Amino acid sequence: MLILGIESSCDETAASVVQDGTRVLSSIVSSQHDLHEEYAGVVPELASRAHVERILPVIRESLAEAGIGLGMIDAVAVGNRPGLIGSLLVGVSAARALAWSLGKPLVGIDHVHAHLYSGLLHGPDEPPKPEAIRFPALGLVVSGGHTSIYRLDSWTRVTRLGGTIDDAIGEAYDKAATILGLPYPGGPNLDRLASSPGANPAAFDLPISRLGPDSLDFSFSGLKTAVLYATRGVPGRREDHPPHVPLDDQGRTNLAASFQKAAADAVLLKLKRALVQFRNSDSLALLTGGGVTANSLLRSELQRFAREQRLDLRLPARQYTVDNAAMIAGLAFQFLQSGHNSTLDLQAAPTTAC
Numbered sequence: 001m002l003i004l005g006i007e008s009s010c011d012e013t014a015a016s017v018v019q020d021g022t023r024v025l026s027s028i029v030s031s032q033h034d035l036h037e038e039y040a041g042v043v044p045e046l047a048s049r050a051h052v053e054r055i056l057p058v059i060r061e062s063l064a065e066a067g068i069g070l071g072m073i074d075a076v077a078v079g080n081r082p083g084l085i086g087s088l089l090v091g092v093s094a095a096r097a098l099a100w101s102l103g104k105p106l107v108g109i110d111h112v113h114a115h116l117y118s119g120l121l122h123g124p125d126e127p128p129k130p131e132a133i134r135f136p137a138l139g140l141v142v143s144g145g146h147t148s149i150y151r152l153d154s155w156t157r158v159t160r161l162g163g164t165i166d167d168a169i170g171e172a173y174d175k176a177a178t179i180l181g182l183p184y185p186g187g188p189n190l191d192r193l194a195s196s197p198g199a200n201p202a203a204f205d206l207p208i209s210r211l212g213p214d215s216l217d218f219s220f221s222g223l224k225t226a227v228l229y230a231t232r233g234v235p236g237r238r239e240d241h242p243p244h245v246p247l248d249d250q251g252r253t254n255l256a257a258s259f260q261k262a263a264a265d266a267v268l269l270k271l272k273r274a275l276v277q278f279r280n281s282d283s284l285a286l287l288t289g290g291g292v293t294a295n296s297l298l299r300s301e302l303q304r305f306a307r308e309q310r311l312d313l314r315l316p317a318r319q320y321t322v323d324n325a326a327m328i329a330g331l332a333f334q335f336l337q338s339g340h341n342s343t344l345d346l347q348a349a350p351t352t353a354c
Contacts, residue, residue, distance in 0.1 A: 162216025
């Protein structure tokens with residue numbers, strides 16, 4: 001089965017053709033980083049206008065790279081939630097029009113849930129990954145807009161166990177990078193600085209939010225504030241406190257490394273708590289996704305954690321950690337296999353399904 005996936009939830013215009021749920025024949029992503037760089041963040045109106053300009057060329061390119069024509073498509077899938085509503089409307093409108101004109105099934109996919117599927121994807125010339133997932137499974141999405149832990153009873157039954165109550169981890173990375181004077185996009189640049197030779201992740205004692213002994217929710221605002229105070233000093237400092245000393249280059253490097261370690265430790269802390277609910281299975285799958293799974297430290301820590309806990313870790317290849325349409329088309333295959341599809345009045349929604 002060949003599924004055309006479309007993704008436009010934020011600032012990436014993407015289209016992909018995926019065969020039988022996992023074999024990615026094409027994955028085209030048109031980034032808008034250069035468009036939003038001067039604003040140090042995504043401007044919704046600019047993003048939606050850029051999607052309008054790019055959506056058809058990106059779809060055509062994805063079909064050409066896959067070596068197929070529109071008539072060979074068996075279904076059309078689109079990320080219809082969550083995201084910037086103007087951006088979502090562009091992708092949903094294109095998908096609805098294609099599905100109607102081709103007479104093919106339409107499948108609306110939750111963008112966040114699709115991230116959980118991205119660890120199953122592989123290129124056309126790569127060996128297939130082990131596909132069978134034993135449910136229930138544990139899911140983790142870490143991105144610019146979401147930091148959540150899920151229980152998956154199937155690909156179509158997803159329950160959120162915990163999520164961020166303030167900043168998502170990717171947002172915290174971007175804000176910390178801005179505080180440290182790093183260019184946009186902040187997350188990858190902070191990762192590079194924190195990975196510099198001689199960086200000391202123990203140089204600063206930064207907070208790790210726990211939110212109670214059993215909480216699976218996340219909070220990164222305190223960590224971000226601690227980076228601000230370490231960089232610029234504490235407001236209202238008493239006279240008997242020593243004055244703040246500006247950071248030199250080594251200090252900035254150490255602070256970036258300390259921030260990165262604290263952020264990763266916060267994620268691992270909540271995963272350990274979540275495992276308590278899943279101890280009836282020795283082959284539990286840990287499904288991960290989202291842009292922050294490309295982070296070098298978190299990636300290695302997840303691999304170490306999975307080995308220690310004997311987890312079946314599904315960590316996406318780096319090209320599938322960013323917003324992409326391959327994960328949309330891949331998850332849509334599972335929906336169709338389960339008898340789920342959408343009607344042509346499919347709507348865009350700014351919030352996730354759970």
